[in-house]
Structure formats: C-alpha cells, structure tokens
Amino acid sequence: MIPSIATVCVSGTLQEKLEAIAAAGFTAVEIFEIDLIAFPGSPAEVKRICGDLGLAIVTCQPFRDFEGMPDGRRQRVFDRAERKFDLLQELGSDLLFVCSNTSPEALSGIGRLAADFTELGERAGRRGLKVGYEALAWGRHVFDYRDAWEIVRRANRPEVGIVLDSFHVLSRRLDLSTIGTIPREKIAMVQMADAPLLQMDYLSWSRHWRCLPGQGELDLSGFMRALVATGYDGVLSLEIFNDRFRAGSARSVALDGHRSLIWLLDETARTIGQPIPGAVPMPAPGPVEAVEFIEFAVSEVERPGFERLLRTLGFARTGRHRSKDVDLWQQHDIRIVLNSEDDGFAHSYQITHGTSVCALALRVPDAQAATARAEALLDVPHAGAVGPGELDIPAVRGLGGSLIYFIDRASALGRWSEVDFEATGESAAGVGLTGVDHVSQSMQYEEMLTWLLFYSSLFDTRKAPSQAVLDPGGVVQSQVIESGLDGQTGHGLRLILNGSQSHRTLSARFVTDFFGSGVQHIAFATNDIVDTVQKLVANGLAMLPIPENYYDDLEARSELAPADIAVMKALNILYDADAGGSFRQAYTQTLDGGLFLEIVQRDGYAGYGAPNAGIRLAAQARLARPMTVPAPNRG
Numbered sequence: 184m185i186p187s188i189a190t191v192c193v194s195g196t197l198q199e200k201l202e203a204i205a206a207a208g209f210t211a212v213e214i215f216e217i218d219l220i221a222f223p224g225s226p227a228e229v230k231r232i233c234g235d236l237g238l239a240i241v242t243c244q245p246f247r248d249f250e251g252m253p254d255g256r257r258q259r260v261f262d263r264a265e266r267k268f269d270l271l272q273e274l275g276s277d278l279l280f281v282c283s284n285t286s287p288e289a290l291s292g293i294g295r296l297a298a299d300f301t302e303l304g305e306r307a308g309r310r311g312l313k314v315g316y317e318a319l320a321w322g323r324h325v326f327d328y329r330d331a332w333e334i335v336r337r338a339n340r341p342e343v344g345i346v347l348d349s350f351h352v353l354s355r356r357l358d359l360s361t362i363g364t365i366p367r368e369k370i371a372m373v374q375m376a377d378a379p380l381l382q383m384d385y386l387s388w389s390r391h392w393r394c395l396p397g398q399g400e401l402d403l404s405g406f407m408r409a410l411v412a413t414g415y416d417g418v419l420s421l422e423i424f425n426d427r428f429r430a431g432s433a434r435s436v437a438l439d440g441h442r443s444l445i446w447l448l449d450e451t452a453r454t455i456g457q458p459i460p461g462a463v464p465m466p467a468p469g470p471v472e473a474v475e476f477i478e479f480a481v482s483e484v485e486r487p488g489f490e491r492l493l494r495t496l497g498f499a500r501t502g503r504h505r506s507k508d509v510d511l512w513q514q515h516d517i518r519i520v521l522n523s524e525d526d527g528f529a530h531s532y533q534i535t536h537g538t539s540v541c542a543l544a545l546r547v548p549d550a551q552a553a554t555a556r557a558e559a560l561l562d563v564p565h566a567g568a569v570g571p572g573e574l575d576i577p578a579v580r581g582l583g584g585s586l587i588y589f590i591d592r593a594s595a596l597g598r599w600s601e602v603d604f605e606a607t608g609e610s611a612a613g614v615g616l617t618g619v620d621h622v623s624q625s626m627q628y629e630e631m632l633t634w635l636l637f638y639s640s641l642f643d644t645r646k647a648p649s650q651a652v653l654d655p656g657g658v659v660q661s662q663v664i665e666s667g668l669d670g671q672t673g674h675g676l677r678l679i680l681n682g683s684q685s686h687r688t689l690s691a692r693f694v695t696d697f698f699g700s701g702v703q704h705i706a707f708a709t710n711d712i713v714d715t716v717q718k719l720v721a722n723g724l725a726m727l728p729i730p731e732n733y734y735d736d737l738e739a740r741s742e743l744a745p746a747d748i749a750v751m752k753a754l755n756i757l758y759d760a761d762a763g764g765s766f767r768q769a770y771t772q773t774l775d776g777g778l779f780l781e782i783v784q785r786d787g788y789a790g791y792g793a794p795n796a797g798i799r800l801a802a803q804a805r806l807a808r809p810m811t812v813p814a815p816n817r818g
C-alpha cells in the first residue's frame with residue numbers, strides 16, 4: 184500500500200503543508216479543497232510545487248452534494264463535476280472524490296443514485312479520469328459503506344469505485360465483513376483515521392477528534408484485516424481533522440503521520456501473520472521490562488545539593504564512571520546516574536533545562552531489535568561520545584530532546600554498571616524504596632499524541648483512555664501508557680503523559696519554567712510506605728502536606744480503621760483502592776526545577792490514585808510561588 188496524507192491533517196499555508204509532508208517522507212498527498220481555494224497561485228502552480236517536492240497528487244477532495252439531486256438541479260451538478268474534472272487535470276490528478284450527499288434536497292432511491300454515478304463515470308471515462316464514492320457517517324441517505332458499495336456496484340462503470348474511510352466505517356460500528364467481498368479494483372482509495380471513543384454526533388466527532396492510527400480506540404486492526412483480504416494495494420491516505428494538529432507543528436504531525444502508517448502496516452502484517460505490500464520490515468515490538476536507570480543532568484554547582492537529596496532518599500553512591508564526571512547511585516532496584524560532564528549531551532541538556540532527567544534507560548529483551556524497530560519507525564537515533572572499552576548504549580531522541588536508552592540483559596549492555604563504572608564499595612541501608620513505580624512527563628498539550636504514538640509504536644504497550652484531572656489552575660489531560668507489567672521480568676514501565684491547555688496548571692507551569700517538556704515526577708515503590716515515609720521524615724525530607732478534610736472524608740467513605748487513618752494523616756499519605764487491592768501514596772514537596780517525587784505502596788492495585796490527584800494538585804498549588812512571570816518567548 185502507498186502511504187499518503189491529506190493536507191487537512193497539518194497546520195500552515197498550502198506551501199508549508201506540502202513541504203512538511205514531503206519532509207516526512209511521503210510521496211503522495213491528497214489536497215483538501217479549501218487549501219487549494221485559499222492558495223494564491225494557479226492549480227498548475229500547485230502541481231509544479233508538488234512535482235518539485237516529489238509528491239503525487241492523489242486527489243483534490245471533496246466533491247460534495249452530487250448524487251440524488253432533483254431533476255431541476257441535476258444538470259447543474261454535472262456542470263460542477265466537469266469544472267472539477269478540469270481542475271483535477273490541471274493538478275495532474277485523476278481521481279474525483281465524491282462524498283455522500285448531505286443536502287436536505289437530496290433524494291434517495293438506490294437506482295437513481297446509481298444512475299448518477301453511471302453518468303459521472305461515463306463523463307470521467309471520456310477524460311481518462313476515475314471517480315471514488317465515500318459514504319460520510321452523516322450523509323443524508325447514504326451513511327453506510329455497504330450502501331455506497333451497492334451504488335458503485337450498480338453504477339457498473341470501470342471508472343467508478345468506492346472510497347473506504349476508516350472513520351466513517353468504524354464510528355458507526357458497521358459490520359466489516361462486506362469489505363472483504365469488494366473486488367480490489369473497485370476500491371478507488373482508502374482513508375485512515377483513528378479516534379477516541381466519544382459520545383457525540385458523527386460530524387463533530389469527525390471534524391475535531393480524529394487522530395492518527397494508534398492514537399485512538401477504533402478497531403483499525405479489524406478494518407485493515409478486512410482490507411487486506413481484498414488484495415487492495417493502493418493508496419492508504421491519512422485524513423485527520425484534529426484541533427490539536429491544526430495548532431501543532433506541521434513537520435511533527437506529518438512525521439507522526441508517516442510513523443503511524445508504518446506502524447499500522449507492521450501491526451496488521453503481524454496480526455494476520457502474512458506480509459503486506461508496502462510494509463517496512465522490522466523486529467516485533469517487545470515489552471519494557473524495567474526502567475534500568477534514570478539519568479540526571481546536574482551542574483557542578485547544584486551537584487552537592489542533589490547528592491544530599493539522594494542520601495536523604497536512602498541512596499548510596501555505588502559507582503564512579505571510568506572516564507567521565509558521572510556517578511551511579513543505587514537503592515535496591517533503582518539506579519540513578521548523575522551526569523556532571525562539562526560537554527556533550529547531558530551538559531547541553533542541563534544548560535537548557537537546569538537539573539533534570541536527561542535520559543531514561545529502558546530494559547528490553549533485545550536492545551538491538553528495539554533500535555532497529557525505532558529506526559524503521561523514523562525515530563531519531565542518538566550517538567554519544569564513548570570512551571575506549573566503554574559501552575555504546577543505543578539511544579533515540581525522546582520527549583523534549585531527552586534520550587531513551589535501550590539496555591538488555593542478553594548482550595554486553597546488561598553489564599553497563601560494571602563496564603562503565605568502578606564500584607565504590609559504598610552501600611546504604613536505604614529507606615525501603617524498591618523500584619521505579621512510574622514516571623510522569625509533562626508536555627505541551629499539542630504534543631501529547633506525538634509521544635503517545637512514539638511509545639506505543641515502539642514497544643508492546645497498553646494505553647488507558649485519556650483522563651481529565653482537575654488542577655486549581657485548569658484541566659490537565661493525563662494519559663497512561665504501560666508495558667511489561669506481567670511481573671515476569673521486572674517492574675515493567677508505567678508512564679504518565681500530562682499536558683494542559685491552561686497556562687496555570689502545575690503541569691503547564693513546569694513546561695514553561697523548564698523551557699520545554701520533560702520528566703516532572705518520579706514515583707518510587709516501597710513495600711511499607713509508613714516505614715519509608717517515617718524514615719524520610721527522620722532524614723529531614725519535607726513531604727507534601729495533605730489537609731485534614733481529606734482524612735475526615737476518607738474516614739467517612741472507607742472501611743479503614745481509624746488508627747490506620749491516623750497514621751496516614753500524620754505522614755500525609757493518601758489512599759485509594761480498586762477491585763485488585765489498595766494503594767497508598769505520598770509526595771515530596773516540589774524540588775528546585777519543578778521535579779517532585781512520590782512514594783507508593785501498591786497492594787494489587789492497578790491505577791495511579793486518580794481520585795487523589797486533585798487533592799495533591801491543590802496542595803502543590805498552595806505551596807507554589809504565585810505565577811507572575813509571563814511565559815518566556817522560546818522562539
């Protein structure tokens with residue numbers, strides 16, 4: 184199949200859109216009619232620009248309100264079609280894309296509609312052109328692809344085929360089996376879009392909430408299975424109407440688009456167990472077994488303070504890097520790398536963002552395979568400086584220019600801590616922290632879907648529906664992504680992506696103050712939160728104060744013993760429970776740079792304490808300095 188994208192998916196002027204689309208590696212494009220009409224040059228000029236960029240124009244769509252018009256209007260409709268044929272020929276495109284009639288004037292009657300397409304096909308044929316017919320989910324009479332197919336079948340012209348648009352088919356939950364019965368030469372083209380499952384009218388859902396394959400919840404895999412059964416190998420074109428994409432970066436949305444199609448074809452080939460024409464060969468997605476280490480970029484000046492914090496948290500310095508100004512700190516299964524080099528990646532990162540997480544190392548079954556998969560998915564590889572005898576740990580660029588390292592236990596990479604670090608012999612009793620429970624990353628609202636796709640295409644993941652969390656400064660959208668939680672090979676990965684449209688939420692303020700997106704919060708696991716928090720407090724760590732009202736309410740609504748609640752209250756521990764078990768969590772106060780830490784005790788519980796998030800955010804807002812500075816210009 185040939186990847187393509189509609190200009191409506193990305194922001195900018197037509198010229199900017201086309202450049203972004205070509206830069207993302209596409210060779211085919213659908214021009215949305217509005218983009219052409221708003222363009223100040225001729226269609227021939229658009230053809231020339233596309234030609235220079237190596238883009239074939241699949242179609243210029245849509246052609247609206249064509250079929251079933253009453254006799255008095257019918258001639259006019261064909262005149263319009265001829266004008267559109269002229270336009271397509273000027274553009275060097277050969278497909279007239281008709282979407283089903285939404286006009287209140289439109290008449291029904293399958294014979295009448297088919298006759299209109301027979302005539303349109305004859306007219307197209309005379310010019311060497313083709314016609315495709317798409318059923319809009321909100322069409323006046325035709326809103327089901329099976330009816331569109333019946334009309335195309337009865338029109339019985341070699342020039343006339345059906346357009347299948349995954350959104351219109353899947354949003355209406357139509358039975359997919361008819362797709363497999365359509366002869367491949369009768370499929371004029373295919374449009375792909377995903378979407379979150381929402382309760383709203385089809386038109387609003389389609390015009391604002393579509394998203395790229397893999398970012399939503401529609402059964403794209405079922406749709407693709409049915410499509411592959413037809414033998415179709417033509418254009419697969421993204422058509423995404425999405426408010427965030429219209430406000431986002433054209434280049435990054437176009438690149439995400441290409442990535443999403445590469446992912447979709449790979450995923451489909453895997454589920455049906457046979458190769459698909461046009462699919463890029465790549466290793467299968469694997470689970471993330473654990474967060475192997477978290478790397479902080481810390482300046483020489485801030486380093487002593489950061490080291491004191493690590494000791495307070497119960498960490499010991501267990502290794503010194505053999506050639507670099509880098510230390511390894513450890514507590515049980517948590518490894519923290521402190522990088523204070525005065526050049527290289529971490530240094531640049533520190534200069535931009537201050538003390539912060541510059542890399543996450545993820546343990547996977549096969550680091551080489553993960554790297555190859557990342558490359559196939561157009562992720563950006565990163566190569567750092569490597570000293571003699573040191574390991575060259577494969578990495579790709581992640582959120583906000585930070586890095587994701589791939590480590591495995593099967594290769595020499597598994598011995599990174601011994602190869603690259605000299606043991607200090609130090610050890611610490613710790614405070615009972617056992618591993619990394621989860622990591623949250625804050626980002627611009629517009630880039631949340633980018634990073635959702637990044638993680639979910641690269642690894643074998645499970646994503647939860649996006650949730651709205653209330654912050655005193657506005658609403659924060661929160662997206663959970665999980666991998667490798669079967670417990671067989673480590674803690675797995677739990678990630679939370681946060682973004683908000685308000686500038687006043689904690690998450691948005693982090694992005695502003697931090698000069699970009701990054702890790703805002705790390706949650707460490709303990710088996711005994713009471714003991715751990717007592718030790719932390721004894722070490723002098725300030726925990727986030729939780730109001731008394733919370734504990735009064737907890738007493739009223741839970742079965743917990745008052746003595747248990749009293750202990751939680753004394754230590755500012757929050758509580759939640761689900762069908763699987765209970766959850767206790769406590770937060771540190773926000774550290775310099777906006778990072779904060781969480782301690783969690785998970786006893787069979789699967790979530791993240793969502794009911795407590797509002798309480799926590801209010802507590803954090805009370806402690807935060809008032810926001811007076813406007814957002815810096817990051818141009």
Ligand SMILES: O=C(O)c1ccc(O)c(O)c1
Binds near residue numbers: 245348390422
């Ligand atoms: O929203 C619309 O009008 C519209 C137009 C063209 C399409 O291909 C489509 O799927 C929707």
Ligand SMILES: [Mg+2]
Binds near residue numbers: 348
């Ligand atoms: Mg469409």
